[in-house]
Amino acid sequence: MTLSDDNLSPVPRGYGGAVSSPQSTNLGDILERVLDKGLVIAGDIRVNLLDIELITIKLRLIIASLETAKEVGIDWWEHDPWLAGNSSKLEIENERLRARIEELEAGDGERRALKSQRVEPEDVD
Amino acid sequence: MSIDGVGIWLYAVTAAESAGGVVDGLSGVAGEKIRLVAGDGLAAIVGTVPLREFGEEPLRRHLEDLDWLATKARAHDAVISAVARSAAVVPVTMATVYLDDERVRAVLAARHREFLAALDRVTGRDELGVKAYADPSTLESRDQPFQQKSGERRSGTAYLMKRKRELSSRERAYRVAAAEAERLHAALLKHAVDGKRKPASDPSLSGRDSWTVLNGTYLVAKSAEGDFRKAVAGLQETTAGIELEITGPWPPYSFAGDVMNE
Numbered sequence: 001m002t003l004s005d006d007n008l009s010p011v012p013r014g015y016g017g018a019v020s021s022p023q024s025t026n027l028g029d030i031l032e033r034v035l036d037k038g039l040v041i042a043g044d045i046r047v048n049l050l051d052i053e054l055i056t057i058k059l060r061l062i063i064a065s066l067e068t069a070k071e072v073g074i075d076w077w078e079h080d081p082w083l084a085g086n087s088s089k090l091e092i093e094n095e096r097l098r099a100r101i102e103e104l105e106a107g108d109g110e111r112r113a114l115k116s117q118r119v120e121p122e123d124v125d
Numbered sequence: 126m127s128i129d130g131v132g133i134w135l136y137a138v139t140a141a142e143s144a145g146g147v148v149d150g151l152s153g154v155a156g157e158k159i160r161l162v163a164g165d166g167l168a169a170i171v172g173t174v175p176l177r178e179f180g181e182e183p184l185r186r187h188l189e190d191l192d193w194l195a196t197k198a199r200a201h202d203a204v205i206s207a208v209a210r211s212a213a214v215v216p217v218t219m220a221t222v223y224l225d226d227e228r229v230r231a232v233l234a235a236r237h238r239e240f241l242a243a244l245d246r247v248t249g250r251d252e253l254g255v256k257a258y259a260d261p262s263t264l265e266s267r268d269q270p271f272q273q274k275s276g277e278r279r280s281g282t283a284y285l286m287k288r289k290r291e292l293s294s295r296e297r298a299y300r301v302a303a304a305e306a307e308r309l310h311a312a313l314l315k316h317a318v319d320g321k322r323k324p325a326s327d328p329s330l331s332g333r334d335s336w337t338v339l340n341g342t343y344l345v346a347k348s349a350e351g352d353f354r355k356a357v358a359g360l361q362e363t364t365a366g367i368e369l370e371i372t373g374p375w376p377p378y379s380f381a382g383d384v385m386n387e
Contacts, residue, residue: 027195033378034198038218041232045132045181045222
């Protein structure tokens with residue numbers, strides 16, 4: 001929440017920062033403009049910027065803003081069973097496990113386990 | 126193309142009538158003298174660069190080198206920014222290289238109308254970036270201060286309840302931040318000709334740990350730039366837990382290409 005006067009000064013500063021103070025401008029800000037934006041025209045020397053691994057993987061679109069968070073898979077809250085309103089899957093899982101335990105305790109599980117062992121070699125083939 | 130040859134690096138395009146003297150004293154990505162290639166009422170801002178560094182294969186290799194990339198990106202931006210101070214420019218993406226001046230003139234002729242339309246769109250306007258950073262812990266506590274309930278500390282259930290609260294408060298913070306970003310973007314658009322939301326860049330480049338909830342960039346009339354900055358300052362005062370940052374003015378990188386897609 002702290003902001004330098006410089007950041008919010010109503011007086012326009014010089015262009016791009018790169019001219020007045022070469023190292024002060026955030027590199028990410030420059031790269032996302034000179035590589036990702038600007039007019040794209042085919043040159044004679046063709047280097048497809050999208051093919052550049054460093055740029056695509058390390059520099060562009062990495063940790064997305066919230067708008068694109070889901071597109072890059074930052075949607076853990078939708079899959080976390082502990083989150084509010086999404087406990088049903090957990091309950092189902094619990095019920096399934098409880099039923100399985102009862103089944104095993106009733107002795108049925110042992111026979112099934114033996115049976116599945118006999119079946120296994122056939123599965124490999 | 127010979128490895129000892131030279132190429133023509135294109136920085137930007139401007140109107141020929143406003144190009145007089147704009148490149149005097151400027152040097153480019155290879156330290157070369159910046160010059161103009163005129164044609165069809167337009168002027169391309171170019172520099173002659175050695176192909177041993179800027180040819181196809183070396184260029185591809187160098188672009189993987191962050192130090193090289195950083196230096197050249199700053200140099201590319203510096204040329205365009207310098208020209209933009211005195212003339213409307215259409216910035217061209219970094220690493221656009223031609224074999225000779227004739228090829229550059231051919232591009233000016235072939236895309237003449239598009240360049241004019243792009244120039245028309247950006248004349249008298251600047252690009253300003255606005256980023257909003259949120260501190261998750263501030264946002265989490267903003268709407269619902271965390272409270273440890275007594276009597277549920279020891280058991281496994283208590284641990285899980287606590288964990289659940291922590292996760293849902295993080296989720297709540299996301300929601301608050303996303304809503305705030307929407308609100309900020311909408312408010313800023315009222316002071317701009319156009320605006321876009323972009324993905325945030327790698328935190329290692331921004332040097333911040335906090336979430337970037339908004340990475341907006343706005344095309345603003347030069348005459349309205351003061352108002353735009355005041356609007357940002359005003360939004361800052363009324364937005365708790367989020368830090369706003371303005372960058373620019375930039376040459377209109379994010380808006381020059383729009384007319385090509387229409």
